[in-house]
Amino acid sequence: QSALTQPASVSGSPGQSITISCTGTSSDVGGYNYVAWYQQHPGKAPKLMIYEVSNRPSGVSNRFSGSKSGNTASLTISGLQAEDEADYYCSSYTSSSTWVFGGGTKLTVL
Amino acid sequence: EVQLVESGGGLVQPGGSLRLSCAASGFTFSSHWMHWVRQVPGKGLVWVSRINSDGSSSSYADSVKGRFTISRDNAKNTLYLQMNSLRAEDTAVYCCVVSGNFRFDYWGQGTLVTVSS
Numbered sequence: 001q002s003a004l005t006q007p008a009s010v011s012g013s014p015g016q017s018i019t020i021s022c023t024g025t026s027s028d029v030g031g032y033n034y035v036a037w038y039q040q041h042p043g044k045a046p047k048l049m050i051y052e053v054s055n056r057p058s059g060v061s062n063r064f065s066g067s068k069s070g071n072t073a074s075l076t077i078s079g080l081q082a083e084d085e086a087d088y089y090c091s092s093y094t095s096s097s098t099w100v101f102g103g104g105t106k107l108t109v110l
Numbered sequence: 111e112v113q114l115v116e117s118g119g120g121l122v123q124p125g126g127s128l129r130l131s132c133a134a135s136g137f138t139f140s141s142h143w144m145h146w147v148r149q150v151p152g153k154g155l156v157w158v159s160r161i162n163s164d165g166s167s168s169s170y171a172d173s174v175k176g177r178f179t180i181s182r183d184n185a186k187n188t189l190y191l192q193m194n195s196l197r198a199e200d201t202a203v204y205c206c207v208v209s210g211n212f213r214f215d216y217w218g219q220g221t222l223v224t225v226s227s
Contacts, residue, residue: 052211
């Protein structure tokens with residue numbers, strides 16, 4: 001049950017696009033379309049942003065999009081805004097009937 | 111509005127036990143799988159355990175297997191986590207989470223567990 005691999009930090013200027021990667025194995029990310037992404041602001045509970053690789057819950061901006069290729073999933077945020085600055089976590093269901101998170105990525109909006 | 115309110119955290123010595131509770135409201139508790147996820151302040155999220163909607167099935171992270179037990183009381187809309195043989199590395203904020211289809215839909219604010227002598 002090793003954590004999924006995410007970059008520790010990414011940054012971008014307002015209006016730009018950024019992509020956060022999430023790398024696992026064929027037993028988790030690569031084996032199931034149950035990858036989700038969560039946004040967490042300091043002191044707040046995580047918020048679901050993307051589920052089943054590329055689906056957005058109601059109320060989440062269409063600036064957020066997800067994709068997957070092989071064992072790597074990605075979250076793309078377009079038109080960066082100041083309020084997007086937060087920590088982002090990916091998660092995946094696994095072949096052991098458990099779940100695993102990524103280590104988290106701190107997004108800084110310059 | 112979905113509300114999840116955890117309680118039962120606190121300071122416990124290594125080897126000790128605690129029972130966490132999560133009071134749920136604003137949704138049909140008995141229809142949803144539930145999870146516990148923990149987070150060391152300033153660190154990442156770690157999945158701990160899940161239970162299915164009627165309580166007949168559960169799974170655990172390797173790090174807590176054999177020490178923690180998840181359960182639920184659908185009549186009381188409450189989720190539990192019995193934690194035994196606690197270790198320093200179990201120190202974290204423990205959050206209960208409502209599960210949709212293999213995703214974590216709503217999160218509580220969590221209760222802090224500190225394992226220290």
